[in-house]
């Protein structure tokens with residue numbers, strides 16, 4: 001064979017081989033389907049808020065796992081039970097990190113917290129401390145008195161306004177924030193809450209610097225400057241003050257010291273559980289950041305649903321009257337005997353999960369999943385909202401029907417992938433036991449004390465607020481309340 005023909009055949013062979021290898025590699029690296037991503041901006045301009053509703057819509061076209069770029073950032077969004085179980089159970093460890101973003105670095109006090117810290121020994125210690133020392137049955141039982149006394153304040157405040165239109169959000173916000181502050185610091189109305197609420201309000205769904213990392217340094221929204229120069233230093237100062245005050249009280253009490261609140265518990269930890277000050281501070285700030293708004297919006301949605309469904313409210317009141325009576329107020333210890341109240345809160349969490357897309361997960365390395373390859377560094381979102389309304393799993397999914405949970409073993413504790421308001425897996429909400437004590441207790445107390453009706457004859461408008469990280473009601477909760485128990489007991 002002459003040399004020319006041999007070279008020709010060799011080059012054809014090599015091209016075919018490289019095409020074949022390319023094909024095999026690209027089939028191994030197959031991305032999940034999703035909308036077209038333009039260079040630089042990705043699918044940014046086609047997004048609509050609220051994002052959980054938009055993602056639910058596009059999953060109807062592309063299926064339960066969708067890949068898209070928003071700006072330059074790769075996202076994976078999953079919208080059904082099976083895919084959620086893949087992310088949060090089968091591949092839990094691989095997807096358990098958090099996105100490495102400047103906003104998250106600042107608010108996590110340099111990754112010293114629990115919510116945003118990467119998976120690792122520090123995070124593990126924090127989780128262990130939370131479950132064994134803070135959210136265990138005995139610590140929670142010990143803090144019930146705080147919630148019960150704060151509930152009495154709220155009932156009195158509502159009673160004083162009966163006969164007028166009440167802005168229920170204001171009352172519930174005081175109730176929730178004071179009761180959390182009492183649990184954390186044994187104090188009501190601490191400034192820490194206002195500062196953290198300001199910080200959370202700066203967390204944008206679509207931050208240009210995060211989506212186009214080359215522009216991040218410009219801080220186009222002015223968010224990092226405000227955090228670094230104003231809010232985070234103020235928060236640190238306030239929390240350091242709280243920790244110092246608690247340490248002084250502990251030293252003064254000496255051997256007679258008994259922890260009153262979460263700060264006391266955290267400063268008393270010893271040996272392998274002992275935390276540096278920065279971690280105590282970051283953990284306390286996490287509790288407000290992750291626990292306040294989520295619990296508050298759940299309580300608001302629950303009351304809104306009850307006011308729009310008077311027959312559910314009456315049935316719940318009958319349950320309370322038969323279990324608690326009218327001679328004393330509800331206590332947290334009554335909750336195991338109030339299954340309908342529990343069902344109401346679960347139904348509200350199914351329809352209105354406070355974190356509809358959870359908190360973003362991230363896979364540092366590529367992961368093979370459902371025949372696709374998820375590239376490393378994706379922001380992974382589980383559409384908790386869509387899963388709770390999946391018509392394939394829930395009959396009449398848009399209807400508020402607490403009865404569906406009566407006699408059912410479905411719990412929001414992360415074991416059932418049809419119902420994930422607190423997510424699941426390693427990162428499952430650590431505050432779940434507190435939320436599932438405080439919210440049903442507040443609901444039962446509010447229903448025992450008052451009959452509720454909407455101030456406007458059309459009922460409560462159940463539209464969602466579009467631009468918010470947590471899922472809030474858009475409208476003001478304007479209501480009337482009339483007392484239904486003897487005034488002496490409130």
Ligand code: HEM
Pocket residue numbers: 114115116127286287288290291292294295298353354355358359360361421422423424426427428429430431432434435
């Ligand atoms: C109805 C109320 C609540 C809801 C719906 C809720 C929901 C969630 C969700 C969806 C996550 C994300 C889990 C994941 O990344 O997969 C989460 C994480 C977390 N929640 Fe909650 N939460 C609530 C109340 C609370 C409370 C009361 C606290 C504490 C006082 C709390 C503390 C946390 C913390 C610290 C994390 C981060 C856990 C980690 O990354 O390891 N949450 N929560």
